Structure formats: C-alpha cells, structure tokens
Amino acid sequence: MNDLTRTTITSIEAAEWCGKKHNDLLKDIRRYVGQLAEGKISHGDFFKETTYQDVNNQTRPCFLVTKKGCEFIAHKMTGQKGTEFTARYINRFHEMESGKLPCPLNPQIASSVAELGRVTERIMRKQGSPAYKIAEAFKLECEQFGIQLPADFVKVPDYEQLSLTELLR
Incomplete structure (x- = not known):
C-alpha cells in the first residue's frame, strides 16, 4: 500500500476537482468498480477502497485514485468541468512523478x-x-x-x- 499511496490522490480531492459532492463521486466509483468486475477487469489499477478520519474522528469511506483512475474519471466528464479536472490531475501526477510534491502521509x-x-x-x-x-x-x-x-x-x-x-x- 505504501507504493500505492505514493501514486494516488484521494477521492475527496478528486471530488473537489470534479465539482461533485464526495458521496456522489463514491457512488460513481463504486459503479465503475462493479462494471469493471462484470467485464472481469481488476479495479485495483484504478481505485482502492480505504477510509479516513473526519473532523469528528469518525471513520468514513473513500478511495485512493491512481493516475489510471483519474483518467477513467476524466473520460466520463465533458465540458468545462471535465477540462479542469483533467488539467488538475495531469499537473498533480506530473508533480508527484517529478518529486516536486511530497508523497501523501500515512x-x-x-x-x-x-x-x-x-x-x-x-x-x-x-x-x-x-x-x-x-x-x-x-x-x-x-x-x-x-x-x-x-x-x-x-x-x-x-x-x-x-x-x-x-x-x-
């Protein structure tokens, strides 16, 4: 998982970039995971389910989203929001790959x-x-x-x- 967290963003951040509520993006990702499973395609290269602690110290669901996962989400979006999401994820992953952006913390x-x-x-x-x-x-x-x-x-x-x-x- 350590390698995975170094090459992912959270679904919370992805939702913000999409202009969606986090719960709505979670539903979308779960639908994608189900569709991939139907096609006998592993979703692990795209999304990994995990949790985080919210401000009230309650455990909440989220996903780690890989670069491929971001590409997947971007291909589902159109218009201005799709363009902005694509630009943000491309910039973020280039920063991570070049070492300019610290890796996410445990x-x-x-x-x-x-x-x-x-x-x-x-x-x-x-x-x-x-x-x-x-x-x-x-x-x-x-x-x-x-x-x-x-x-x-x-x-x-x-x-x-x-x-x-x-x-x-």
Whole structure:
C-alpha cells in the first residue's frame, strides 16, 4: 500500500476537482468498480477502497485514485468541468512523478496534522483571527510536515491586498 499511496490522490480531492459532492463521486466509483468486475477487469489499477478520519474522528469511506483512475474519471466528464479536472490531475501526477510534491502521509500522521489544525483553528478563533489567517497558519503547519497545499489555499480578502500606494491615491 505504501507504493500505492505514493501514486494516488484521494477521492475527496478528486471530488473537489470534479465539482461533485464526495458521496456522489463514491457512488460513481463504486459503479465503475462493479462494471469493471462484470467485464472481469481488476479495479485495483484504478481505485482502492480505504477510509479516513473526519473532523469528528469518525471513520468514513473513500478511495485512493491512481493516475489510471483519474483518467477513467476524466473520460466520463465533458465540458468545462471535465477540462479542469483533467488539467488538475495531469499537473498533480506530473508533480508527484517529478518529486516536486511530497508523497501523501500515512493515516496516523495525517490524522495528527488534522488534529493540530483543529487545535490551531480553535485557539485562533477564540482570539478573533480572520479565516484567512487561520488558513495561513494551517498551511505553515502542513509545510512543516512536508505537505504542500495548493497555492490558492489561502484566499486573502481584497481589502487586505491593497498596497500602501493604493491607499494614498
């Protein structure tokens, strides 16, 4: 499984890229797995069922999606969303293959990072920190564990992006 997690994304991330609810993508993937089984084609090259811990520490289902799995999903999509999904998965897998993107963490470490993020959020909210500052702190915490979040993870409000020269005009 270690090799598999180094060459996969989660169905959670794939659902976000597809613009779908995670549960809807899970249904789609389960349908694909069933159809592959009917054709006597192994689904292991595409999808591997696993679980994750949600914010309430409950175990939830998800899939690890390989590059082939992403191609499979992309071939089922059309239009703008299909184009965007394809571009995102191609970029992500090229980053993983070139070593520019750290490999996903094992579930225990990922759970610890998530808990650290929850604690940080709770403390910062009590101190009145805005959402984008909490996101910046979480991004820094992730980077300390070798987790690279997307460049647009932190969305600074427009009013915070004004420069001093713009204010003096």
